[in-house]
Amino acid sequence: MLPLCLTETEKRARAMADLRMGLPVAITGPWGTGLVFAAETVDDSRFAAAMGMGGVEVAVTAWRAATLKARVYDGDVARLAVPRHASLRWLRSVADPASDLEHPMKGPFREVREGSADIHRMAIALTKEARLLPAALVLPVVDAVPEGLTLLQVTAESAARLSAYHVVSAARLPTALGGAGRLRVFRPDDGGEEHYAVTIGTPDLDGPVLVRLHSACFTGDILGSLKCDCGPQLHAAMAAMGREGAGVILYLNQEGRGIGLANKMRAYALQDQGFDTVEANHRLGFEDDERDFRIGSELLGVMGITRVRLMTNNPLKVAMMETQGISVTERVPIAVGETEHNRAYLAVKAAKSGHLL
Ligand SMILES: Nc1nc2c(ncn2[C@@H]2O[C@H](COP(=O)(O)OP(=O)(O)OP(=O)(O)O)[C@@H](O)[C@H]2O)c(=O)[nH]1
Numbered sequence: 219m220l221p222l223c224l225t226e227t228e229k230r231a232r233a234m235a236d237l238r239m240g241l242p243v244a245i246t247g248p249w250g251t252g253l254v255f256a257a258e259t260v261d262d263s264r265f266a267a268a269m270g271m272g273g274v275e276v277a278v279t280a281w282r283a284a285t286l287k288a289r290v291y292d293g294d295v296a297r298l299a300v301p302r303h304a305s306l307r308w309l310r311s312v313a314d315p316a317s318d319l320e321h322p323m324k325g326p327f328r329e330v331r332e333g334s335a336d337i338h339r340m341a342i343a344l345t346k347e348a349r350l351l352p353a354a355l356v357l358p359v360v361d362a363v364p365e366g367l368t369l370l371q372v373t374a375e376s377a378a379r380l381s382a383y384h385v386v387s388a389a390r391l392p393t394a395l396g397g398a399g400r401l402r403v404f405r406p407d408d409g410g411e412e413h414y415a416v417t418i419g420t421p422d423l424d425g426p427v428l429v430r431l432h433s434a435c436f437t438g439d440i441l442g443s444l445k446c447d448c449g450p451q452l453h454a455a456m457a458a459m460g461r462e463g464a465g466v467i468l469y470l471n472q473e474g475r476g477i478g479l480a481n482k483m484r485a486y487a488l489q490d491q492g493f494d495t496v497e498a499n500h501r502l503g504f505e506d507d508e509r510d511f512r513i514g515s516e517l518l519g520v521m522g523i524t525r526v527r528l529m530t531n532n533p534l535k536v537a538m539m540e541t542q543g544i545s546v547t548e549r550v551p552i553a554v555g556e557t558e559h560n561r562a563y564l565a566v567k568a569a570k571s572g573h574l575l
Pocket residue numbers: 431432433434435436446447448451472473474475476477482485486495499529530531532535567573
């Protein structure tokens with residue numbers, strides 16, 4: 219292969235930007251080649267062009283299909299035929315639950331069951347990775363793939379691959395809560411999100427290190443939102459590490475349990491309609507938690523940390539660390555920040571996501 223050719227990983231990173239801009243991406247597999255658009259970003263003229271080519275389907279997750287009352291024949295993905303006279307507005311309303319209560323009857327749908335859902339499944343994975351709504355327009359490519367488009371191969375493996383990370387830069391960062399400290403920036407080799415490590419004091423890397431894996435929450439961490447407990451948890455963890463004289467906060471840019479801030483605000487809008495945090499994710503078509511917990515253990519590995527006292531109320535985090543080869547010698551609970559606004563949210567996390575209080 220020419221040294222200047224792109225790898226599948228590089229093409230996949232490029233495909234994220236394409237989908238976010240409303241451009242199509244081509245995906246090829248044993249069943250043929252498809253053109254894929256994100257339902258959220260495709261514009262009028264490209265939608266019209268796609269409809270002109272025929273055979274257009276919309277791929278949604280099984281969660282979204284359940285809300286739409288559409289049948290699912292492919293496990294986690296449903297394929298819906300796009301009616302010949304459907305408008306872009308119709309497509310958006312299939313993808314976006316914002317108007318579900320106002321217009322509950324979007325169907326009837328013609329579910330597609332012949333052929334393979336491989337391209338559709340990969341299209342959903344790409345829209346999720348691009349932090350868009352998990353819904354995609356998929357149409358068959360009959361002739362050649364239009365010039366200049368990113369062309370990806372269907373592979374189960376590429377979706378599951380975890381990037382390697384390296385430290386880009388680091389510097390001293392004293393904080394009011396933690397005292398002396400250091401901030402490191404980690405960059406993945408696949409063009410994805412950077413993550414940060416805040417080291418407080420000088421942890422002894424041989425012993426168990428007091429660690430918090432904190433998922434970014436712009437609303438809680440920065441704005442002091444009362445809807446969740448993230449800000450107080452972050453600050454309590456830093457203060458505890460300051461008191462002990464050592465610890466590590468991994469600040470993971472997995473906003474909204476991995477769905478991104480735009481989708482989290484869509485989830486909040488659904489919560490304003492009366493749905494709880496888990497139901498809102500499902501109506502949008504997401505799992506209740508879309509985070510890749512392997513990133514945390516990967517970064518600990520880069521830092522040379524193998525044994526931790528993990529500050530969390532989430533047993534899944536403990537289990538994932540253990541599976542990834544990090545020994546959790548103790549779970550350190552952090553029950554702080556309950557308010558009248560987040561009491562119901564915390565109760566749902568305890569009941570549905572197994573959080574310990
Ligand atoms: N999708 C979604 N994400 C939310 C919501 N509220 C907070 N988040 C995000 O949830 C993440 C924090 O996860 P939590 O479940 O609170 O806590 P955890 O990190 O799993 O567990 P702990 O270690 O016990 O705090 C952050 O990324 C927040 O942005 C919500 O209503 N919907």
